[in-house]
Amino acid sequence: MKFFSKVMIGLDLTEMDEILIEKTVVFLKFWGVEKCYFVHVAKSLAIPDEILREYPDLLAAGDESVEAIMMNKIKSKAFPDSIEIEVFAEEGDHPLDTVLRWAKIKDVDLIVMGRKETLKGTGALANGVAKKAPCSVMLLQEKRPAGLPKKIMVPTDFSEHNHMIYKFGERIADQLKAQLVPVHIYQVPHGYSKTGKSYEEFAEIMKANAKKDFEAFVAQHDHPELECDFVLDEGEDVGELLLKEAMKLGVDMFIMGSRGRTKSAAILLGSTAEKVIKANNVLPMLIFKKKGETMGFFDALFRL
Incomplete structure (x- = not known):
């Protein structure tokens, strides 16, 4: 392939x-x-x-x-x-x-x-x-030993564009016989106290909801048996949070993608990818972009 x-x-x-x-x-x-x-x-x-x-x-x-x-x-x-x-x-x-x-x-x-x-x-x-x-x-x-990855993290937000990146991650992992590790960052909304629930209780509610979303997301892919790692964001920089989780899980590569909300935006990175790039200088990172979606916008950039 x-x-x-x-x-x-x-x-x-x-x-x-x-x-x-x-x-x-x-x-x-x-x-x-x-x-x-x-x-x-x-x-x-x-x-x-x-x-x-x-x-x-x-x-x-x-x-x-x-x-x-x-x-x-x-x-x-x-x-x-x-x-x-x-x-x-x-x-x-x-x-x-x-x-x-x-x-x-x-x-x-x-x-x-x-x-x-x-x-x-x-x-x-x-x-x-x-x-x-x-x-x-x-x-x-610079310092990471040369070698093919065995454990690959894919930050997962269940969006439509994320399906493309996730599918690419599955292909890479299958070819390498590597483990794919989906990771989802979730948050407790600011107005949680109005519900009468504690922070901890509402965090569990958000996590349970994210699990349902992941089950629906992963069911559309080749490996519905994969489990997602759910990480609570309590205000830390998302890039630092993902890198910390990657080190904890023994991950040796990130796969991420561009925004992809529209074809014209597919060339640019989302904020999470940018934050991971800024935080991460220890793990290889593959940023996947679908060429056909980026060329028109790229041409437009150079006409400005």
Whole structure:
């Protein structure tokens, strides 16, 4: 089964590149990748002295190009010969716009970006790509060991669009023989005290109602036997709450999606996904977007 035929991988000429390439190689066969585009975008392509010192062989050969350095990194990680590779470096004042334009030009199915934990970097480009890319995005973390996931969390809100993300999660889990973990965040409404019920009593009422909603939701899928993990939100940041629950459950990947309330909004992330991206720099995260729903809105963004 092919999930993503064409993949774009963002490199930044730091040691994160080797980490990202090594982690991506693990997924290539599973994804069904046929072609990989490696892209580096910077305001200036002048190569820093520390990079030049790191590659003396390139200097000796008289080749100081950024693309040569990128290719050297790829070859050092035994990238599969069966996959076609294209490497390009671009210079521009707006790296995010450039990456997104290339994703559209190359019609890629997935963009892979790194998330740093201890290495220097703001993560602004990766976050921007995750939010606005016209295709699915995977964020791979610096410190997490390379490997395919065995336990995958899917935040579940029982919405119509959530069916698409949940179905994709089932496909991924089935192919990997991994466990899918639906998680639903529920809250106690502010006016609960007017009902004469205590906070704890009304929390149980909300949880019971959420369980009924999940039963109706999951009955429409291939694995109606799955149980949902219900988490009470008592005012904590939802991203932090989901990450804390993921660590508690031993989850090793998130799958989330875009808003999807309308086709024009499908390119943008919902607030929960954005909060998880902000909170999470330790677990891989796959943000699933249906390409056909995003391209029209993506074109409109660049006409503004």
